[in-house]
Amino acid sequence: MSPIPNARVLFNFHPESYPIPGETTVYDTTKTIDLQSVPLNGGFLIKTLVLSIDPFLRYRMNRGADDRVGGFQIGAPLDGFGIGVVLRSETPEVQVGEYVYGITIIFQEYTVYPALDQLQILKKHPELPLSAYLGAAGMTGQTAYLGWKAYADAKPGEVAFVTTGAGAVGSIVIQLAKQAGMKVIASAGSEAKVEFMRSLGADVAFNYKTTDTRAILEKEGPINVFWDHIGGEITDAGIEYAAEGARILKFPLISLKSLHIHGIFVPPLLQIPGYRDEFYEVMPRKLVSGEIKHVEDLTTGLDQVGEVMLAVLKGTNKGKAVVVVAEE
Amino acid sequence: MSPIPNARVLFNFHPESYPIPGETTVYDTTKTIDLQSVPLNGGFLIKTLVLSIDPFLRYRMNRGADDRVGGFQIGAPLDGFGIGVVLRSETPEVQVGEYVYGITIIFQEYTVYPALDQLQILKKHPELPLSAYLGAAGMTGQTAYLGWKAYADAKPGEVAFVTTGAGAVGSIVIQLAKQAGMKVIASAGSEAKVEFMRSLGADVAFNYKTTDTRAILEKEGPINVFWDHIGGEITDAGIEYAAEGARILKFPLISLKSLHIHGIFVPPLLQIPGYRDEFYEVMPRKLVSGEIKHVEDLTTGLDQVGEVMLAVLKGTNKGKAVVVVAEE
Incomplete structure (x- = not known):
């Protein structure tokens, strides 16, 4: 030859x-x-x-x-x-x-x-x-299938939010979520893609360019699994409307990472046994000793409340703003 | 009287x-x-x-x-x-x-x-x-102290990244991180605030308005604890340069939530025992049965590679782009 x-x-x-x-x-x-x-x-x-x-x-x-x-x-x-x-x-x-x-x-x-x-x-x-x-039986499918298997911890009745839901990966994730018995919210950037996501079984499909993501999540959430393909503003929205213990699956990332994200809100923290007591035992002592420094911006006079509030809103205060109403 | x-x-x-x-x-x-x-x-x-x-x-x-x-x-x-x-x-x-x-x-x-x-x-x-x-011995301090106590899981030698580090909360977080033996990267929006953060012990303090956050994190990271006061773009940067197992403490949030965020990257997932085998056992079968639908965009001819790549980059392909070079 x-x-x-x-x-x-x-x-x-x-x-x-x-x-x-x-x-x-x-x-x-x-x-x-x-x-x-x-x-x-x-x-x-x-x-x-x-x-x-x-x-x-x-x-x-x-x-x-x-x-x-x-x-x-x-x-x-x-x-x-x-x-x-x-x-x-x-x-x-x-x-x-x-x-x-x-x-x-x-x-x-x-x-x-x-x-x-x-x-x-x-x-x-x-x-x-x-x-x-x-594709679906290659890297694309592996990203969807293995990522979902490893991290979604999907439970029937829970809510999933899939971004880029009409993409090669997202379209598989929608189907995996449905097959896990979840309610699926899915977003994409055109009406044709919204139709496609509906055909895959998405319960709530919307065009993020013409529909307010937060309004959708407010109505249809909170979400338990968030397939976050986009980042930025939509990540914030997803976190805002995430349920306690939600799993955020972020793709693509340059390396494999498992991170833990915790929202901080004081009232429930104060209910954890020992937390309130420890705070009031430790923090005042450290402030007095100077081990922890803090900066206050004190203004005297109840009549100054309006002015101080304006300063706080404009960010011109130098430290924690307090109005001193009276001495004892 | x-x-x-x-x-x-x-x-x-x-x-x-x-x-x-x-x-x-x-x-x-x-x-x-x-x-x-x-x-x-x-x-x-x-x-x-x-x-x-x-x-x-x-x-x-x-x-x-x-x-x-x-x-x-x-x-x-x-x-x-x-x-x-x-x-x-x-x-x-x-x-x-x-x-x-x-x-x-x-x-x-x-x-x-x-x-x-x-x-x-x-x-x-x-x-x-x-x-x-x-302030420091009130809600502000509780946010910093209790949030840090509950979630930071700080270890000596690890790296913390504190945004809004000159603020009432952030300035305390910087000090808590230093006292936990961490290296502290801190950001704020003015040179005066940068100086203030240095005075609190921040190892790397920078003005995010004049300095590229990603460049700093690339050089000084990866980060193990991320005190994220801002959201949006800086959240993405923090996640990108987070170390495996990093803790992201997000404040303020409208409610207390613990979320888990996982970056998805296929090669290490394939190393998990059983994962690769399961994928190749399950996914092709589901694709053949139609239980999972997928969309391909096939183009025949090795000479079409340039055109197909252009379509992929412009997003005009309809499904996973594959060039068929030859039949068997």
Whole structure:
């Protein structure tokens, strides 16, 4: 058998904003490969079948993106999450006909790998297309399914709030929440997406661009599980309308973290046995000794209340504002 | 003894923005009281000594502020957190000369209360001024001290990040964190406040208006305890640079809540025993059966990678984007 073309997608330059097809990346057909005689050197040869296209690829195109995030090299092919089928193998790790998948699949038609390394064998369900293993049965699905399994602690009758509910991850989370017997509130940014979320079973689906999130959560909450894909203002709203003991699942994060968030409100803290007594035993003593410093802004005269309040609201007071009405 | 003036501060109308001293609230001296003969009817008479002036008072002035938040009544005196000394008593609950404090102190010079009810007896430290019991030894201090005690789980050598660190609460939190042996990062909105935070012992004090919070946290973090007084963007930054297992103490909140926040990142989840196997056993089956629906956006041809990436970045893809390079 003679050499055949081995097309690939090369990285050509660092884009400033959107990558330009054919310029930022170039489809290159100059290389060839002889599938029967290409040396494997103890490795294996695959035919690339499907490739996942994710926003993270753009990040790897940035000037200065380093090895840590897999910055692309100019002139070299892209790589990413994909699946190939094994055509030849010189390693017992991999058999001909098996599928291999992973995040180091080269964006070219045929590739020789020296070892499985970061790739893995895929045991494919006979009725599920390979492409699904890049999405709902791949990283996307793992984010939803494993994140939910690890942290949601879902209970029937509880309320879930799913942001970006029409996205690849959020749409699975809506279904997992429904299947766990929860009431599901879901948000997205268009009417079409709202309809899609309803079709997935969301009990309350709304467009966050035209509907006030807080008003929805006030009416439909409090929420027990909060799938927070967005951050910022909507995180605050979710926390505000979270039920005691709620679980907030935050995605994406740069690393896996479990954090504990506690709202502080004094009256119930004072009910915890020993808390009030300890405070009044310890704090005055530390203030007197100077171990803890504090700053007061004292104003004398009940007639000054209006002025002091104005100062407090404008933030011009220097320390805790107190009106001294009278000496004993 | 004859009647003497009993001045008070009346609520006059609902302000639109800042309250105007003398208009929104009126200092009224038309009432008198005879301290010796005013009937107590089984209650007690106090002389008001100090009053706390807090932003919450403004909230209570709003039109529509109801009983739940203690909305002020037009024509009636203000009330709030304060301390008085008992001049006469007909109840064994309270002795003459004792201090009473609480959130229902009327903003007038002398008041008869029918019972202690929501007020409490204050056991004052002989060397600490009463005013301190409205601040560092009062609600402000309780917020800092009890919130910290309940949730910070501070360990020597760990890192704390305190926002609004020059405020009445934050300034105490900085000191509690230092005394727990932590490294303290603190933020505020002016150079003077930065200096003040340094004087309290903050190891890293910065002006968030002129300094990038993320850059500071990147350099000085990760953070183990996050005293989050602000919300929004800074919450995201704090979460991003939080250490595994970090505690986020959020103040103010409308109610006491303990929430658990989990960042979701797939690779470590796949390392949890059983997780990977379960996913590949369950998810493909559910996708095949249709129990979980998913949406794919397939494009055929390796030469389409650039176009598909552009679609993904612009959000015009309809479902998980996959490039099909070849059939088997």
